[in-house]
Structure formats: structure tokens, C-alpha cells
Amino acid sequence: MKVSNFKSAHRLITGHQASTELRPQVQRLGMQQPLIVTDQGVLQSGTLTLITEQLDAFDYAIYDGVTPEPEVAIVEDCTHTFRTGGHDSLIAVGGGSAMDIAKCVAVYAHHDGPLQELFGEGQVSRRSIPLIAIPTTAGTGSEVTNIAILSDAEQQIKKGIVSDHLLPDVAIVAPEMTLSCPRSVTAASGVDALVHAIEAYLSNFASPITDALAIKAMQLIIRALPKAFANPGHIQAREDMATGSLLAGLAFGNAGVGAVHALAYPLGGRYHLAHGVSNALLLPHVMEWNKSACVERFRDIAIAFGEPVDNLTDNEAAERVIRRLHRLCTDVEIPAGLSTFDIPEPALPELAAEAIKVERLLRNNPRVLTLADIEAIYRAAY
Numbered sequence: 001m002k003v004s005n006f007k008s009a010h011r012l013i014t015g016h017q018a019s020t021e022l023r024p025q026v027q028r029l030g031m032q033q034p035l036i037v038t039d040q041g042v043l044q045s046g047t048l049t050l051i052t053e054q055l056d057a058f059d060y061a062i063y064d065g066v067t068p069e070p071e072v073a074i075v076e077d078c079t080h081t082f083r084t085g086g087h088d089s090l091i092a093v094g095g096g097s098a099m100d101i102a103k104c105v106a107v108y109a110h111h112d113g114p115l116q117e118l119f120g121e122g123q124v125s126r127r128s129i130p131l132i133a134i135p136t137t138a139g140t141g142s143e144v145t146n147i148a149i150l151s152d153a154e155q156q157i158k159k160g161i162v163s164d165h166l167l168p169d170v171a172i173v174a175p176e177m178t179l180s181c182p183r184s185v186t187a188a189s190g191v192d193a194l195v196h197a198i199e200a201y202l203s204n205f206a207s208p209i210t211d212a213l214a215i216k217a218m219q220l221i222i223r224a225l226p227k228a229f230a231n232p233g234h235i236q237a238r239e240d241m242a243t244g245s246l247l248a249g250l251a252f253g254n255a256g257v258g259a260v261h262a263l264a265y266p267l268g269g270r271y272h273l274a275h276g277v278s279n280a281l282l283l284p285h286v287m288e289w290n291k292s293a294c295v296e297r298f299r300d301i302a303i304a305f306g307e308p309v310d311n312l313t314d315n316e317a318a319e320r321v322i323r324r325l326h327r328l329c330t331d332v333e334i335p336a337g338l339s340t341f342d343i344p345e346p347a348l349p350e351l352a353a354e355a356i357k358v359e360r361l362l363r364n365n366p367r368v369l370t371l372a373d374i375e376a377i378y379r380a381a382y
Contacts, residue, residue: 004207006254007164009133009144009171014246016239018174019134022091023054025170029130031089033059035082037102038093039066042136045180051093051134061085066098069268069275071151072159075104075115082109089130092168093177095189096140096275099133100148103166106131121360124163133168136177137189138228138241140275141196141249143171149275157269157354173246175239183229186241187332188276190225193245194218194328195279198287198301199258200251202294203364210255213247218304220244222328229332258365260286263377265361266354271343280334284325285380291318293367338382348378 013021026034034055042048043064052060063081065074082090082105092102106129108115118124133143142148147162181189197217200210224240231237263286264278273281291298298318302309305324309317335341352375356362362369369377 002207004205004209004254006209007146007167008250008253009168011170012144012173012246013170014173014243016175016235018172019050019177020054021172022051022132022134025132025172026055026058026091029089029132029169031058031130033061033085033087034089034091035085035087036060036062036091036093037066037078037105038062038064038098039095040064041182042094042098047136047177047180048093050177051091061087066094066101068097069151069272070097070101071153072115073153074101075108075150079105079109090132092131092133093136095135095137095185096142099135099140099142100150102131102133103142103148103168104150104161107161107163107165118161118163119159121162124161124165127165131168132170132172134172134174134177135242135245137181137185138178138238139189139193139245139249141193141245141253143168143173144246144249145253147253151269151272155269158265160360162360171246173242175235175242178238178242179233179235181232183232184333185276186229186232187225187334188274188280189245190221190228190241190332191280191283191329191334192276193241193248194221194225195260195283196248196252196257197221197244198283199260199364200248200255201301202290202297202366203252203255203258204366205364206255210251214251214255215300215304217244217247217251218301221248222305222324225328226331256364257361258286259290259362259369259374259377262358262361262365263351263355263374265358266351267338267343270351270354271341273341277334280329281338281381282377284322284329285377287322287325288380289369289373289377290365290367291315291322338378345382348382349375351378
């Protein structure tokens with residue numbers, strides 16, 4: 001077994017009604033003037049009242065300027081609000097975008113230089129601002145990972161800040177926070193969570209710990225996602241999705257993700273496709289390419305999916321997995337094909353050229369992909 005270093009949020013609070021545990025955590029961390037970082041959708045849904053009703057004794061404020069696929073400018077704007085408002089702490093309430101913005105502000109608000117200095121791995125030297133993360137989707141797993149992803153509007157690419165200082169002090173994962181999540185977001189974020197689990201399990205840096213988390217995440221998500229999509233008020237399905245997303249976040253936060261995410265980055269940076277949708281469009285096609293490098297692991301995934309494999313070869317089991325992924329995306333109404341989003345076919349070589357630069361993720365992938373391989377995957381997904 002290779003030496004591995006397991007990372008997570010410092011404290012995890014999970015389960016139905018876990019959101020009611022916010023106030024004691026705010027008190028424990030000594031928060032006095034927290035800034036709640038969220039978006040207009042969460043604010044208008046009424047979900048935020050589950051949080052604000054616990055903060056009546058605190059001098060809190062709300063920043064609701066987070067957008068899908070947030071850009072660097074949002075971090076700058078939120079940081080300005082944090083600094084000028086005299087805030088001492090952050091509470092992220094939302095999907096991955098809100099949590100990533102809050103994580104960035106937490107390490108940038110007391111940084112003397114420009115935000116660009118923090119991009120990359122290990123560029124953050126400290127964080128002194130308490131941070132609580134409460135996801136409203138299931139999900140990105142951002143509440144337990146040491147990475148934040150932003151879009152660079154000028155360069156039309158996505159950039160990441162990777163540092164253990166981004167790990168929140170507390171992650172509260174409560175299914176009731178996801179009940180108002182729109183069906184389209186439930187679908188995209190749910191497939192995103194499944195991608196996290198699958199790519200972590202296939203990663204070159206997987207460990208027995210991440211394997212266990214990833215397999216359990218797959219078992220929960222493959223069954224619960226269609227239920228949560230069809231019946232948004234199904235609290236057990238919502239809880240299984242919240243737990244599955246959390247487990248997947250813990251898995252990929254330590255084992256990493258691979259080519260699905262690497263190929264998704266240019267789609268988000270250049271064409272502003274939602275991250276979960278990009279991953280869902282690419283997932284079956286990347287898996288088709290990856291299976292030859294780790295076909296026995298695909299058999300494990302098939303078993304986690306509940307597929308009968310006793311009389312199948314490893315390759316046949318792998319094909320079952322890929323067909324199941326296609327079917328899942330259809331069941332939750334993920335649009336089929338990149339062409340659906342008006343991405344011009346002549347742009348595919350340019351996308352491939354951008355994707356192959358995402359070495360931080362491609363090094364995790366079980367199969368080495370050439371530029372021609374990546375372009376072929378884009379064409380298959382087109």
C-alpha cells in the first residue's frame with residue numbers, strides 16, 4: 001500500500017436536520033460578524049431561512065452575488081464586501097460555486113498580493129478566517145475538498161487554488177437544505193457526484209480508504225438520483241444523495257479526479273457549460289476509453305451499480321457500466337451531445353488542445369491520453 005494522507009473538513013456534521021447544528025458551531029468558532037456567501041437562487045427559494053433563523057444573535061450579512069461557474073471578479077467583489085463590512089468569518093450556503101467563492105475569500109481576504117498569486121498548488125500560506133460550508137446541492141463535494149475552481153473570463157479557462165488551508169472548519173451536510181434544488185440542478189450535480197466517485201475509484205492515486213468511500217458513494221447515488229429527480233420531496237432519496245455526494249467528495253478530495261474533469265474544464269471556461277452538465281456529457285465516453293487500462297475495476301463498479309455480473313467477463317461487465325451511465329443520463333434528462341449546446345464542431349481540436357494542458361488531473365487518469373485521444377473523445381460526445 002502506498003503512503004496516503006487523508007484530508008477533510010475539520011468537522012463533519014451530517015444527517016436529516018443537521019442544519020440545526022449551525023448555531024453551536026458558530027459559537028464554538030467564535031464567529032461574531034459572519035458573512036453568508038450564497039446566490040440569488042438559494043435566497044429566493046427560502047432555504048436560507050433555515051440558516052438565518054439561527055443567527056439572530058449575530059451581526060451577520062448576506063452576499064448573494066455568486067453566479068454559476070463563478071469568475072475571478074466574483075471573488076474580488078465578495079472580498080471587498082467582507083473587508084468593508086468588518087466581517088470576521090464566512091458561512092457558505094449553496095452549491096459548489098458558493099462554497100468555492102467562500103473558500104477563496106477565506107484565504108484571500110488577508111492576503112497582501114493579487115489573487116493570481118494563489119492559483120496553483122500550495123501557494124496559500126495561511127488562513128485565519130473561520131469557515132463553515134453548508135451545501136444546498138448534492139453535489140460538488142466542495143465542503144470537504146482542498147480546491148476551489150474559478151473561471152478566468154479573459155483567458156476563457158478554468159483555474160484552481162489547491163491548498164489544505166481551503167478545507168472548511170465545519171461542513172454541515174443536511175438533506176433538508178437540498179429540498180428546493182431545481183430538478184435540472186439535482187440531475188447535473190448528482191451526475192457530477194457520481195463522476196467524482198468513479199474517477200476517484202479509477203485514479204492512479206486511489207487508496208483502500210478512498211476506494212471504500214467511492215464504492216459506497218456509487219451504491220447510494222446510482223439508486224437515489226433517479227428518485228430525487230422524479231420526486232424532489234423524497235427526503236430519503238435526498239439524504240442518500242447528500243451522503244453519497246459527501247462520500248464522493250472525500251474520495252476524490254484525496255484520490256483526485258481524471259480525464260472527465262480535465263475535458264470538462266475547457267467547456268466551462270470557453271462555453272460556460274455548467275460543470276455538472278459537462279461532466280455528464282463526457283462521462284460515458286471517457287469511461288469507454290479508460291476501461292482497457294483498468295477493466296477489473298469496472299467490474300467492481302458494475303457490482304456497486306447492482307448489475308448482475310457473475311456470468312460476465314470483465315469487459316462485458318465494463319460495457320454494462322457504460323450502458324448504465326448512458327441510461328442514467330437519459331433518465332435524469334441530461335441533454336445528449338455537445339452539439340446540443342451550440343458548440344461548433346470545428347472548435348473540438350481547440351478544446352482538445354486546452355484539455356491536454358490540465359496535467360494536474362490527467363496524471364490521475366488510469367489511461368494516458370494523447371491529444372488525438374482527447375479530440376476523439378470530444379467527437380464521440382459531440
